[in-house]
Amino acid sequence: MERKIRVPLSAEDARSLRAGDYVYLTGTVYTARDAAHKRMAEALSRGEELPVDPDGNVIYYMGPSPAREGRAIGSAGPTTASRMDRYAPQLLDLGLRGMIGKGKRSQAVKDAIVRNGAVYFAAVGGAGALLSHCIRSSEVVAYEDLGTEAIRRLEIEDFPVIVVADCEGNDLYLSAPAKYNEEK
Amino acid sequence: MRTVSTDLIRDAVAELCIEANHFLSEDMREALQAAEESEVSPLGKRVLGQLQENLRIAGEEMIPICQDTGMAVVFAEIGQDVHLEGELLETAVNEGVRKGYTEGFLRKSVVGDPLERTNTGDNTPCVLHTRIVPGDHVRLTVAPKGFGSENMSRIFMLKPADGEEGVKEAVLQAVRDAGPNACPPMVVGVGIGGTFEKCALLAKQALLRPADSHAEDPRYRAMEEELLRRINQSGIGPGGLGGRVTAMTVHILTYPTHIAGLPVAVNICCHVHRHASKEQ
Ligand code: SF4
Numbered sequence: 025m026e027r028k029i030r031v032p033l034s035a036e037d038a039r040s041l042r043a044g045d046y047v048y049l050t051g052t053v054y055t056a057r058d059a060a061h062k063r064m065a066e067a068l069s070r071g072e073e074l075p076v077d078p079d080g081n082v083i084y085y086m087g088p089s090p091a092r093e094g095r096a097i098g099s100a101g102p103t104t105a106s107r108m109d110r111y112a113p114q115l116l117d118l119g120l121r122g123m124i125g126k127g128k129r130s131q132a133v134k135d136a137i138v139r140n141g142a143v144y145f146a147a148v149g150g151a152g153a154l155l156s157h158c159i160r161s162s163e164v165v166a167y168e169d170l171g172t173e174a175i176r177r178l179e180i181e182d183f184p185v186i187v188v189a190d191c192e193g194n195d196l197y198l199s200a201p202a203k204y205n206e207e208k
Numbered sequence: 209m210r211t212v213s214t215d216l217i218r219d220a221v222a223e224l225c226i227e228a229n230h231f232l233s234e235d236m237r238e239a240l241q242a243a244e245e246s247e248v249s250p251l252g253k254r255v256l257g258q259l260q261e262n263l264r265i266a267g268e269e270m271i272p273i274c275q276d277t278g279m280a281v282v283f284a285e286i287g288q289d290v291h292l293e294g295e296l297l298e299t300a301v302n303e304g305v306r307k308g309y310t311e312g313f314l315r316k317s318v319v320g321d322p323l324e325r326t327n328t329g330d331n332t333p334c335v336l337h338t339r340i341v342p343g344d345h346v347r348l349t350v351a352p353k354g355f356g357s358e359n360m361s362r363i364f365m366l367k368p369a370d371g372e373e374g375v376k377e378a379v380l381q382a383v384r385d386a387g388p389n390a391c392p393p394m395v396v397g398v399g400i401g402g403t404f405e406k407c408a409l410l411a412k413q414a415l416l417r418p419a420d421s422h423a424e425d426p427r428y429r430a431m432e433e434e435l436l437r438r439i440n441q442s443g444i445g446p447g448g449l450g451g452r453v454t455a456m457t458v459h460i461l462t463y464p465t466h467i468a469g470l471p472v473a474v475n476i477c478c479h480v481h482r483h484a485s486k487e488q
Contacts, residue, residue, distance in 0.1 A: 059325070092270065098271060100275050
C-alpha cells in the first residue's frame with residue numbers, strides 16, 4: 025500500500041502502518057547516528073535531558089556529506105541501523121515513534137517497537153543523491169563538534185521509505201526474502 | 209628511468225577520490241541496468257530503478273552517489289623504472305585524499321584512534337597498498353569503501369578437508385549474514401589461499417576486477433557462476449526487500465597456501481562499487 029504521512033508521527037499513524045507499506049513522509053525528523061546515540065545514552069545515564077525530546081519523533085540514522093553552496097544538504101541516505109540497536113529500546117520507551125535506516129534490527133528493538141506502538145522504516149541504502157532531493161532544509165541542533173554525526177533537524181517532503189518492522193511484530197526483511205527464496 | 213613528481217600523484221589521487229564518488233564505471237552501470245531488467249520482484253525492480261536515477265542525479269548535480277564516501281583505499285602500482293621525486297609517496301597520497309575529500313564536498317568518515325574515535329576531519333589516513341611492477345609508469349586506483357558492506361565482510365580460516373564445499377558454504381554464509389545491511393545488490397570479492405592477510409587483500413583486489421570478467425581458471429570460473437546463482441536463490445533481493453538479484457557478480461582470486469590451511473576471505477561491496485584509476 026502507498027501512503028502519505030506527516031512526521032512527527034501520530035500514535036494512530038504509527039500503529040496503522042504495516043510491514044511492506046510504501047510511505048512518503050513529510051514534516052520534521054532528526055538525524056542521529058553512532059556518536060550522537062552514545063552521547064544521548066551518556067546524558068540519560070547522568071539524569072540529564074536530551075537535546076531533542078524523543079516523544080513522538082522520528083530519528084533518521086544518517087550522516088550527510090557536506091552541502092555544496094545553495095543546497096540544503098549533500099548526499100543523505102540511511103546508515104546501517106543495527107549499530108544503534110543497543111540504544112534504540114531506551115529511546116523507544118521514552119516515546120520515540122519511528123526510526124529510518126537500513127538493515128536488520130535486533131529482537132530487543134523489535135520488541136520495543138511492539139511495546140510502544142512504533143515503527144522502523146527503511147530508506148533505500150546507497151541512494152543518497154536521490155534522497156537529498158526530498159530534504160528541504162537541514163540545521164544542526166546539537167553536538168555540532170561531531171561533524172557529520174551531529175544531530176540535525178531536517179524538513180523533509182515526500183521522503184520515500186518502506187515499513188520494515190511494525191507494531192504487530194512483522195519484519196519485512198524476514199518475510200519478503202522468504203517469498204523469493206529458491207534454496208532447497 | 210623515468211621521473212614522476214609526487215605532486216602529480218597527489219593531484220591524481222584527489223581527482224580520483226572525487227571521480228569515484230560521483231561516477232560508477234561503465235561495467236557497474238551496465239550491471240545495475242541488467243539487474244533491473246532481470247528482477248522479478250516489483251519492489252526490487254523499483255529499488256533498482258531508483259538506484260539508476262540516483263546515479264544520474266549524482267553525476268549531473270555532483271552530489272556523491274552515497275553519503276558514505278568511504279575510507280579511501282588506494283592501490284599504487286609503481287613501475288620498477290620509476291624514480292619518485294618529491295615527498296614521501298604515502299604523504300603525497302594522503303595529501304591527495306585530504307584535497308579530494310575537502311574540495312570535493314565528500315564526507316569525512318575517518319576517526320584517528322579506533323577506540324578514542326575523534327574524527328580526523330579530512331578523511332585521512334587512507335589505506336595504501338603499493339606494488340612494484342615492470343615498466344616506468346605509476347598506476348593509481350582509488351576505491352572508496354563504505355562500511356555498511358565492509359562491516360559484513362569475513363575471514364574464515366578453513367581446514368584443507370573443508371575443500372571446495374567449505375569455501376562455497378563460507379561465501380554463502382557471509383552473504384546471508386550481510387543481507388540488507390550491505391546494501392544489495394552486492395559485488396562479492398573472494399580471496400582463497402595465501403595467509404591470513406594475503407587472502408583479505410586478494411578479496412579486496414577481486415572486487416576491482418571488471419564486473420563482467422571471469423576467473424581465468426575454469427574451476428574457479430565455474431565456482432563464481434555457481435556462487436552467483438546460489439546467492440541469488442537466497443531471495444534477499446535489492447535493498448534486502450525480497451527478490452532475485454542479491455549479487456551482481458562474484459569474483460574469486462587465489463594464491464598458493466600452506467599444507468595445513470585453507471584461508472578464505474569474503475569482501476562484500478554494495479552496489480555503490482566505486483573505483484577509479486589513472487596512469488601517470
Ligand atoms: S553499504 Fe555502500 S551503498 Fe550502503 S550506505 Fe554504505 S557505502 Fe552507501
